[in-house]
Amino acid sequence: MPAAACPIGRACLFTFGCTLLFTLTGCDGPQSTLSPAGTGAARILTLFWWMAGFAFVIWLIVFGIAVYASRPKRSSHSANASRWLIIGGGAIFPTVVLTLLLVFGFRLMADLRTTEGADLRIAVTGERWWWRVRYLGQKDQSTELANEIRLPLGKRIEFILDSPDVIHSFWIPSLGGKVDMIPGRINKLVLEPTRVGVFRGVCAEYCGTSHALMNFKVVVMQAEDFEDWLATQAEPAAAPRSALARQGKKGFFANGCSACHTIRGTSADGEIGPDLTHVGSRLSLGADILPTTPEAFRRWIAHTEEIKPGVKMPSFGMLPDEQLQAMAAYLSGLQ
Amino acid sequence: MSENTEDSEITVRPELRELPERRESLWLLILGPLIWSAHFLLSYITAAVWCAKVAGRTGSLSCARLAIAVFTLLALSGIGLTAWGAWRRHKYGRATVPHDLNTAADRHRFLGFATLLLCGLSFVGTAYVALGIVFFQSCE
Numbered sequence: 001m002p003a004a005a006c007p008i009g010r011a012c013l014f015t016f017g018c019t020l021l022f023t024l025t026g027c028d029g030p031q032s033t034l035s036p037a038g039t040g041a042a043r044i045l046t047l048f049w050w051m052a053g054f055a056f057v058i059w060l061i062v063f064g065i066a067v068y069a070s071r072p073k074r075s076s077h078s079a080n081a082s083r084w085l086i087i088g089g090g091a092i093f094p095t096v097v098l099t100l101l102l103v104f105g106f107r108l109m110a111d112l113r114t115t116e117g118a119d120l121r122i123a124v125t126g127e128r129w130w131w132r133v134r135y136l137g138q139k140d141q142s143t144e145l146a147n148e149i150r151l152p153l154g155k156r157i158e159f160i161l162d163s164p165d166v167i168h169s170f171w172i173p174s175l176g177g178k179v180d181m182i183p184g185r186i187n188k189l190v191l192e193p194t195r196v197g198v199f200r201g202v203c204a205e206y207c208g209t210s211h212a213l214m215n216f217k218v219v220v221m222q223a224e225d226f227e228d229w230l231a232t233q234a235e236p237a238a239a240p241r242s243a244l245a246r247q248g249k250k251g252f253f254a255n256g257c258s259a260c261h262t263i264r265g266t267s268a269d270g271e272i273g274p275d276l277t278h279v280g281s282r283l284s285l286g287a288d289i290l291p292t293t294p295e296a297f298r299r300w301i302a303h304t305e306e307i308k309p310g311v312k313m314p315s316f317g318m319l320p321d322e323q324l325q326a327m328a329a330y331l332s333g334l335q
Numbered sequence: 336m337s338e339n340t341e342d343s344e345i346t347v348r349p350e351l352r353e354l355p356e357r358r359e360s361l362w363l364l365i366l367g368p369l370i371w372s373a374h375f376l377l378s379y380i381t382a383a384v385w386c387a388k389v390a391g392r393t394g395s396l397s398c399a400r401l402a403i404a405v406f407t408l409l410a411l412s413g414i415g416l417t418a419w420g421a422w423r424r425h426k427y428g429r430a431t432v433p434h435d436l437n438t439a440a441d442r443h444r445f446l447g448f449a450t451l452l453l454c455g456l457s458f459v460g461t462a463y464v465a466l467g468i469v470f471f472q473s474c475e
């Protein structure tokens with residue numbers, strides 16, 4: 001602690017303040033509400049600081065009163081003054097503060113939810129335990145992807161959220177508030193990223209065994225880069241290049257993976273699991289629990305249940321290792 | 336401190352025995368919170384039915400807001416009236432809080448005072464419920 005070496009009190013305080021500030025900047029990270037990267041998160045953070053500040057002031061007042069009450073030389077107060085302290089401090093003041101907070105919160109909520117003027121619409125479905133992501137284009141064309149969301153910087157993006165069976169909650173702490181995905185309902189959320197970077201989204205409502213293993217990467221890109229990326233993602237899958245990958249493609253169909261997975265440009269059109277057309281280009285595998293290296297693919301296919309308990313995909317650990325490796329080569333090559 | 340001068344009066348003047356608490360009426364006590372909860376339910380049901388059957392998912396709350404505004408006015412006046420009655424009970428005779436004597440008159444005052452406090456709470460609660468429609472115009 002450098003503060004101890006300070007000769008003057010004020011300098012100590014300053015150093016302490018700075019240390020605290022640097023500690024707080026340590027609360028940075030891909031999933032921190034304290035370093036917002038979106039307009040929604042920034043406004044919620046402002047509200048948080050106001051509330052934290054006020055809570056601190058109230059804490060000081062309460063302790064001040066407690067200290068005052070336990071002072072050695074006590075004299076009695078008039079009954080009237082005490083009554084007004086209790087009515088004022090115990091009923092009127094909290095009511096006024098709560099009213100202000102409620103009004104602020106309602107206005108914030110109304111603002112954060114207006115979907116008017118959205119530049120892009122993305123439908124996200126919470127599945128057990130992964131995310132189905134559809135970029136909705138003009139008319140009814142759409143591009144289905146999974147487990148990763150990329151967004152253009154500075155644009156207003158409307159999210160259309162739902163779930164087929166259980167309640168999930170969609171939350172990208174760095175960008176904005178969280179919204180539940182409720183079966184039979186469509187909830188909406190608008191996010192507006194203000195900073196380029198890689199962030200993390202989570203499921204914020206317990207949804208079953210692997211709830212904690214249901215996350216996703218969020219990449220905020222420059223608008224032009226985003227357009228290029230989306231155009232690439234909309235294309236059909238690349239043909240396997242190496243002999244191993246070609247063998248892997250055969251294995252993919254021979255083992256029935258295509259019944260659950262879609263790979264656009266091939267005959268695989270299963271709808272049960274995530275779209276794998278460009279799975280090799282993602283930053284993570286299995287809803288942000290593994291990297292996308294060939295080795296990680298092999299592990300995922302062979303030990304699915306161990307990696308993600310309760311997963312709705314059978315483990316294929318019984319397959320010979322060369323077949324697993326071949327499929328891993330094929331899938332990681334789907335850039 | 337309660338004074339019990341008028342309590343001794345009761346023993347002298349039989350008509351004062353006819354305070355409602357002789358007949359154990361507690362209804363007034365919960366009237367405020369009852370109105371609050373009725374208002375809450377009515378407001379939510381109105382908005383839900385309006386959005387599900389009339390306006391649609393993205394429709395405007397228009398008429399539902401008006402209806403809730405009317406409910407709110409009615410509820411707040413109901414709570415206000417209850418509070419006024421409670422205030423009169425609280426002020427019965429000349430005693431001040433806490434109304435904690437074991438006499439009919441003090442029970443009368445006590446129930447009045449408790450009702451008054453609950454009415455205060457219900458008033459704020461009802462107003463908070465209604466505040467929603469000030470800021471939300473659409474069903475979304």
Ligand SMILES: [Cu+2]
Pocket residue numbers: 168169203204205206207208211212214
């Ligand atoms: Cu979950």
